Amino acid sequence: MIKITDLEKIYRTTEVETVALDRMSLEIIEHEFVAVMGPSGCGKSTLLNILGMLDKSDGGSFLFNGVEVANFDENGRCDLRRQNIGFVFQSFNLIDELSVFENVELPLVYNQIKAAERKSIVEAALDRVQMMHRRNHYPSQLSGGQQQRAAVARAVVNSPKLILADEPTGNLDSRNGAEVMNMLTELNNAGTTIVMVTHSEHDALYAQRIIRMLDGRTVLENTMF
Numbered sequence: 001m002i003k004i005t006d007l008e009k010i011y012r013t014t015e016v017e018t019v020a021l022d023r024m025s026l027e028i029i030e031h032e033f034v035a036v037m038g039p040s041g042c043g044k045s046t047l048l049n050i051l052g053m054l055d056k057s058d059g060g061s062f063l064f065n066g067v068e069v070a071n072f073d074e075n076g077r078c079d080l081r082r083q084n085i086g087f088v089f090q091s092f093n094l095i096d097e098l099s100v101f102e103n104v105e106l107p108l109v110y111n112q113i114k115a116a117e118r119k120s121i122v123e124a125a126l127d128r129v130q131m132m133h134r135r136n137h138y139p140s141q142l143s144g145g146q147q148q149r150a151a152v153a154r155a156v157v158n159s160p161k162l163i164l165a166d167e168p169t170g171n172l173d174s175r176n177g178a179e180v181m182n183m184l185t186e187l188n189n190a191g192t193t194i195v196m197v198t199h200s201e202h203d204a205l206y207a208q209r210i211i212r213m214l215d216g217r218t219v220l221e222n223t224m225f
Contacts, residue, residue, distance in 0.1 A: 001162065001193055002028040002051060007060035007070075009046050009216075020046040022216035023060065028195060030161070033188040035204040036197045038213035044197045045166065047213070051195060052085055052164045053077035065161075082111055086155030088184075090167035092147040094139040094154075100126070101135040104154045111158060125153040129183060145176030152183050156192070163187065165196040169203055181206045 009021040020043045028034055036044050049055040050062065053069065056077065062070040069080060086107075087093075094103045104125055108118045126132045129149040139147055148168065155163055165184060169177030185206055188194050196207065204210050212220040 001030040001032075001065060002026075002195075003061075003063040004051075005061040007047075007050065007062060008058045009043070009050065009055075010058050019216055021050070021057065024213075024217050025060075026211060026218055028193065030193055031188070031191055032209060033185070033194045033207045034196070035207035035210045036195065036213060037199070037201075037204055037210060038219075042213045043216040044213055046216075048164055048166055048195070048197050051162075052087060053081040082107070082158070084161045086158065086160040086163045088148070088151055088155050088163060088165040088168045088180075090170035092139070092144075092151045092171070094147055094150060096139050099136050099138055100131060100142070100150045100153075103139070103150055104157050107154060107158045121157060122153075125157040126150075128156065129153045143176070144172050145179060148172060148176065148180050149183070152180065152187075156187060160192065162193045162195070165194060165198075167198055168196065169198075169200065177203070 005025045006023040007021050007025070008023055011018045011020060024047070036047065038044055050057050057070055060070060061068060064080065069077065072080070101122055105118055105122045108121060113121070123132065126135055129152050131146065131149050131153060134142060134146060142150065168180050168184065172180060181203055184194055184196070198204055208223065210222045211218055
């Protein structure tokens with residue numbers, strides 16, 4: 001599904017040049033669950049942003065399902081992202097002014113799915129994460145665990161091929177964190193490829209493979225089973 005080769009990302013200011021990705025190479029196979037680990041500043045979030053097509057690299061190759069996207073412009077990346085990728089963030093990134101239903105519905109609106117079709121699709125996604133009873137609530141009325149459930153529903157509502165999760169349990173207690181990790185495992189078992197950035201050794205054990213980064217490069221890979 002994903003193959004990056006000699007990927008580079010450099011952030012420059014007038015005084016400082018910071019190498020975030022240093023000719024990094026890796027491959028992620030369809031249906032894998034991969035955890036990316038490493039100390040703060042090692043390039044994990046930069047990698048996730050590029051894999052999610054939220055940012056572009058400064059060099060190297062990025063193949064997504066066989067398509068070279070390293071040189072896509074913002075519109076090209078946006079189109080490919082909307083059709084193929086769902087996101088789960090540590091801070092949930094729900095819109096406070098929208099209900100749970102409306103938050104989950106948003107990706108379908110962006111993909112121009114007709115209103116008549118959206119209701120059943122959103123309800124199926126909410127039912128999948130056991131949040132139908134909260135469909136009319138607003139994020140401020142939900143616990144952290146419930147907000148992340150809603151965020152997972154939003155991530156899967158378009159049936160994406162790939163879910164990118166950035167510290168998905170970082171703001172949750174252990175019980176809610178375990179529930180979110182179990183949901184991600186269920187999605188992976190159903191065929192969704194998952195790439196998760198995490199500092200948690202415990203959460204990484206849910207993955208099939210752990211990629212450890214340092215200074216913008218892969219330094220170690222462990223296959224869990």
